[in-house]
Amino acid sequence: xxxxxxxxxxxxxxxxxxxxxxxxxxxxxxxxxxxxxxxxxxxxxxxxxxxxxxxxxxxxxxxxxxxxxxxxxxxxxxxxxxxxxxxxxxxxxxxxxxxxxxxxxxxxxxxxxxxxxxxxxxxxxxxxxxxxxxxxxxxxxxxxxxxxxxxxxxxxxxxxxxxxxxxxxxxxxxxxxxxxxxxxxxxxxxxxxxxxxxxxxxxxxxxxxxxxxxxxxxxxxxxxxxxxxxxxxxxxxxxxxxxxxxxxxxxxxxxxxxxxxxxxxxxxxxxxxxxxxxxxxxxxxxxxxxxxxxxxxxxxxxxxxxxxxxxxxxxxxxxxxxxxxxxxxxxxxxxxxx
Amino acid sequence: xxxxxxxxxxxxxxxxxxxxxxxxxxxxxxxxxxxxxxxxxxxxxxxxxxxxxxxxxxxxxxxxxxxxxxxxxxxxxxxxxxxxxxxxxxxxxxxxxxxxxxxxxxxxxxxxxxxxxxxxxxxxxxxxxxxxxxxxxxxxxxxxxxxxxxxxxxxxxxxxxxxxxxxxxxxxxxxxxxxxxxxxxxxxxxxxxxxxxxxxxxxxxxxxxxxxx
Numbered sequence: 001x002x003x004x005x006x007x008x009x010x011x012x013x014x015x016x017x018x019x020x021x022x023x024x025x026x027x028x029x030x031x032x033x034x035x036x037x038x039x040x041x042x043x044x045x046x047x048x049x050x051x052x053x054x055x056x057x058x059x060x061x062x063x064x065x066x067x068x069x070x071x072x073x074x075x076x077x078x079x080x081x082x083x084x085x086x087x088x089x090x091x092x093x094x095x096x097x098x099x100x101x102x103x104x105x106x107x108x109x110x111x112x113x114x115x116x117x118x119x120x121x122x123x124x125x126x127x128x129x130x131x132x133x134x135x136x137x138x139x140x141x142x143x144x145x146x147x148x149x150x151x152x153x154x155x156x157x158x159x160x161x162x163x164x165x166x167x168x169x170x171x172x173x174x175x176x177x178x179x180x181x182x183x184x185x186x187x188x189x190x191x192x193x194x195x196x197x198x199x200x201x202x203x204x205x206x207x208x209x210x211x212x213x214x215x216x217x218x219x220x221x222x223x224x225x226x227x228x229x230x231x232x233x234x235x236x237x238x239x240x241x242x243x244x245x246x247x248x249x250x251x252x253x254x255x256x257x258x259x260x261x262x263x264x265x266x267x268x269x270x271x272x273x274x275x276x277x278x279x280x281x282x283x284x285x286x287x288x289x290x291x292x293x294x295x296x297x298x299x300x301x302x303x304x305x306x307x308x309x310x311x312x313x314x315x316x317x318x319x320x321x322x323x324x325x326x327x328x329x330x331x332x333x334x335x336x337x338x
Numbered sequence: 339x340x341x342x343x344x345x346x347x348x349x350x351x352x353x354x355x356x357x358x359x360x361x362x363x364x365x366x367x368x369x370x371x372x373x374x375x376x377x378x379x380x381x382x383x384x385x386x387x388x389x390x391x392x393x394x395x396x397x398x399x400x401x402x403x404x405x406x407x408x409x410x411x412x413x414x415x416x417x418x419x420x421x422x423x424x425x426x427x428x429x430x431x432x433x434x435x436x437x438x439x440x441x442x443x444x445x446x447x448x449x450x451x452x453x454x455x456x457x458x459x460x461x462x463x464x465x466x467x468x469x470x471x472x473x474x475x476x477x478x479x480x481x482x483x484x485x486x487x488x489x490x491x492x493x494x495x496x497x498x499x500x501x502x503x504x505x506x507x508x509x510x511x512x513x514x515x516x517x518x519x520x521x522x523x524x525x526x527x528x529x530x531x532x533x534x535x536x537x538x539x540x541x542x543x544x545x546x547x548x549x550x551x
Contacts, residue, residue, distance in 0.1 A: 116469050120394040127402025138413050153410050157403060177471060
């Protein structure tokens with residue numbers, strides 16, 4: 001055991017990786033903070049209100065004030081709660097939401113871990129997120145939290161299938177699981193993006209992404225009007241804030257994946273403009289805007305309608321389109337599906 | 339001890355601990371969560387074997403779907419473990435005998451005499467761009483295509499059978515056909531009645547109590 005000689009290059013690599021992780025997580029957290037601000041402002045404007053405008057210029061410091069407020073609050077653990085699991089819940093929610101970002105490329109060189117099964121990795125890691133919700137709901141020992149956890153679990157498991165099938169279409173078109181290869185398969189201008197040949201899958205992925213992140217109109221897991229706030233009703237202070245952070249980090253993740261797989265990632269829509277991270281940010285921002293727009297527009301789905309949409313509409317659509325793509329790839333028109 | 343060996347022992351220790359806790363935890367929800375940990379750690383071990391597709395699929399299928407449903411059921415059941423464990427000491431001799439037999443059988447087959455490094459040899463490490471997924475896909479759809487398709491058909495039969503066995507038409511179901519719902523027009527449900535606007539006379543005093551309503 002003692003022959004483990006100190007390998008300085010290995011230690012250097014570990015420190016360097018940690019620095020890179022920080023360089024990813026800090027902007028992500030800032031993005032989350034300002035996404036909440038954008039949400040309140042945009043929905044405010046859509047509803048002819050002003051939105052936050054008190055803290056800082058035009059309310060720009062509002063998310064900072066919210067974070068400080070939540071940090072100062074006491075974390076109350078209910079007496080009937082299962083203490084260990086109650087604390088584990090938020091951790092199990094935030095960890096996958098951040099870990100999935102490891103393989104997300106921002107440009108063809110700017111990526112933390114360029115692994116060849118990147119798409120599979122993202123799917124596997126995001127499928128872990130549901131445990132946090134279930135564990136939090138169960139450990140709270142409250143009927144509202146438990147009902148929220150039940151709804152969330154059933155919903156996430158249902159929509160994950162449709163989401164997975166939508167991704168199968170993408171990897172058929174790109175013939176790769178590597179996210180950088182998937183984006184590079186879409187090079188050559190806006191007409192080469194996978195959104196056109198895979199349009200049904202794009203729609204399914206976008207809507208399933210909204211459902212997967214428990215956002216309106218699929219937010220029955222929270223359902224303020226009937227089950228108070230769902231699985232996180234018993235959480236206060238920073239423990240609640242962690243759920244909040246995870247939800248928004250997941251939103252940005254789904255938007256980023258949408259951008260990478262269907263909208264050409266960092267590629268420029270026209271060939272005479274250079275590619276770059278600006279396009280990535282613009283496209284992801286647009287998809288995030290859609291999320292907020294949905295929330296301001298649609299009333300909440302009823303629970304049985306959500307289940308019907310997932311199982312009886314989305315899954316058949318994705319299966320049919322996978323067969324269509326597979327069949328078309330064997331014909332002379334295969335080039336349309338790359 | 340190399341880095342990967344250290345990782346292997348770390349994961350193996352967690353796996354054994356999680357496996358033990360699955361059968362010793364008093365709370366069924368804890369037991370199910372330890373099973374999740376065991377799957378996840380096993381996936382880590384497979385990753386060390388360069389089987390990244392199998393490792394990620396293990397997490398995706400067993401952790402992400404199967405165990406979620408399992409936990410779902412376990413959380414809703416009211417299981418009294420003390421009652422389940424009542425006959426523990428009665429069954430112990432027989433169970434012990436069976437497990438000792440199992441261990442002996444496994445040692446006979448899986449011992450280092452048959453699977454040691456001098457017999458099997460370490461597999462050659464693959465370069466970073468080697469895709470385990472592509473290799474597996476090629477094998478499944480060429481050499482083993484019949485076995486693969488057969489397994490798929492058997493699974494399909496199992497799905498259909500499970501649904502057919504549990505499906506019952508309830509008479510008190512309040513199911514509404516969504517297609518019918520969408521077809522409803524405003525005029526089917528709503529009648530707008532034209533009424534002339536009525537203005538209260540300014541001189542007329544409101545009756546007592548009307549203002550507070």
